[in-house]
Amino acid sequence: xxxxxxxxxxxxxxxxxxxxxxxxxxxxxxxxxxxxxxxxxxxxxxxxxxxxxxxxxxxxxxxxxxxxxxxxxxxxxxxxxxxxxxxxxxxxxxxxxxxxxxxxxxxxxxxxxxxxxxxxxxxxxxxxxxxxxxxxxxxxxxxxxxxxxxxxxxxxxxxxxxxxxxxxxxxxxxxxxxxxxxxxxxxxxxxxxxxxxxxxxxxxxxxxxxxxxxxxxxxxxxxxxxxxxxxxxxxxxxxxxxxxxxxxxxxxxxxxxxxxxxxxxxxxxxxxxxxxxxxxxxxxxxxxxxxxxxxxxxxxxxxxxxxxxxxxxxxxxxxxxxxxxxxxxxxxxxxxxxxxxxxxxxxxxxxxxxxxxxxxxxxxxxxxxxxxxxxxxxxxxxxxxxxx
Numbered sequence: 001x002x003x004x005x006x007x008x009x010x011x012x013x014x015x016x017x018x019x020x021x022x023x024x025x026x027x028x029x030x031x032x033x034x035x036x037x038x039x040x041x042x043x044x045x046x047x048x049x050x051x052x053x054x055x056x057x058x059x060x061x062x063x064x065x066x067x068x069x070x071x072x073x074x075x076x077x078x079x080x081x082x083x084x085x086x087x088x089x090x091x092x093x094x095x096x097x098x099x100x101x102x103x104x105x106x107x108x109x110x111x112x113x114x115x116x117x118x119x120x121x122x123x124x125x126x127x128x129x130x131x132x133x134x135x136x137x138x139x140x141x142x143x144x145x146x147x148x149x150x151x152x153x154x155x156x157x158x159x160x161x162x163x164x165x166x167x168x169x170x171x172x173x174x175x176x177x178x179x180x181x182x183x184x185x186x187x188x189x190x191x192x193x194x195x196x197x198x199x200x201x202x203x204x205x206x207x208x209x210x211x212x213x214x215x216x217x218x219x220x221x222x223x224x225x226x227x228x229x230x231x232x233x234x235x236x237x238x239x240x241x242x243x244x245x246x247x248x249x250x251x252x253x254x255x256x257x258x259x260x261x262x263x264x265x266x267x268x269x270x271x272x273x274x275x276x277x278x279x280x281x282x283x284x285x286x287x288x289x290x291x292x293x294x295x296x297x298x299x300x301x302x303x304x305x306x307x308x309x310x311x312x313x314x315x316x317x318x319x320x321x322x323x324x325x326x327x328x329x330x331x332x333x334x335x336x337x338x339x340x341x342x343x344x345x346x347x348x349x350x351x352x353x354x355x356x357x358x359x360x361x362x363x364x365x366x367x368x369x370x371x372x373x374x375x376x377x378x379x380x381x382x383x384x385x386x387x388x
Contacts, residue, residue, distance in 0.1 A: 023183025069241025073355035074183025180358025
């Protein structure tokens with residue numbers, strides 16, 4: 001059970017909250033925060049048992065992410081993204097897993113999944129080169145998961161794979177300087193003509209079909225979940241946590257805030273009360289839907305049953321809507337936070353607002369694509385999308 005991890009993270013939350021401004025200034029999560037999260041066992045929640053992990057219920061992982069993000073949005077984002085990578089590596093060939101964890105079970109992995117590099121198939125594997133963007137938390141990792149398109153002799157894409165590459169084979173280009181999620185250190189990864197053996201290149205076909213080489217040593221139901229549901233929930237959960245943390249801060253401040261323009265306490269303003277109710281409802285709805293879908297998929301995996309496309313597409317539908325609701329909730333709070341909230345400086349609601357809007361721009365939060373898939377499924381149409 002991972003309740004001890006969640007309890008330890010709740011104890012750690014005040015320190016993470018105190019370092020939120022430091023994370024923004026440094027443009028990366030402080031090393032101290034990463035070490036303290038590591039000490040709670042958080043990064044081992046989704047790691048295979050054979051390599052010292054817990055292979056925990058994914059809901060326990062997402063609940064922990066939400067608590068971290070409530071304290072610091074950037075730390076929550078990095079924790080979620082870096083924390084889910086052991087789950088993905090567990091799907092790879094066992095030889096690749098040995099390379100990552102045999103020497104150090106606490107090895108962390110970064111990622112950049114968009115297929116922006118050049119991939120050439122060669123004997124025994126692939127040669128890859130290029131630049132991959134937005135690798136959150138990459139400074140704290142010793143391996144990277146990079147997406148790439150494999151082409152035929154005529155340059156036509158024939159496969160999409162994820163390539164697992166050690167830190168010695170790439171460099172980090174410090175380019176991350178944004179208005180939101182400033183502390184995530186989502187820098188570029190640059191690879192220059194590196195050989196990647198076949199066992200460290202995983203095709204999305206087997207991943208989507210839930211038949212991967214990693215199942216040979218990782219039989220736990222956790223690794224029978226669809227990639228799209230796990231990964232996209234990893235992106236939405238910190239945004240919901242950011243909104244929840246901002247709500248708590250906003251309510252605490254509002255109890256004592258006096259609005260000179262109206263000559264009354266803001267807490268006595270019925271319009272402010274309505275905003276609080278609407279925002280709280282949206283945040284609750286977001287988390288309830290996210291947790292319901294992950295819980296249902298995991299229960300099916302535990303019983304060894306197929307996870308139907310209807311549930312997969314509903315998970316994507318609710319994931320993008322969860323992000324929309326969380327961002328809308330923050331908009332309601334910011335609109336009523338007053339002029340002081342717009343000053344530069346460590347204003348909790350303002351930082352949350354900036355962080356959530358930045359996270360909203362992630363490709364996984366594209367609402368139209370996810371909602372179209374759900375509509376097609378409901379209408380009985382064929383769905384051809386790896387993100388279902």
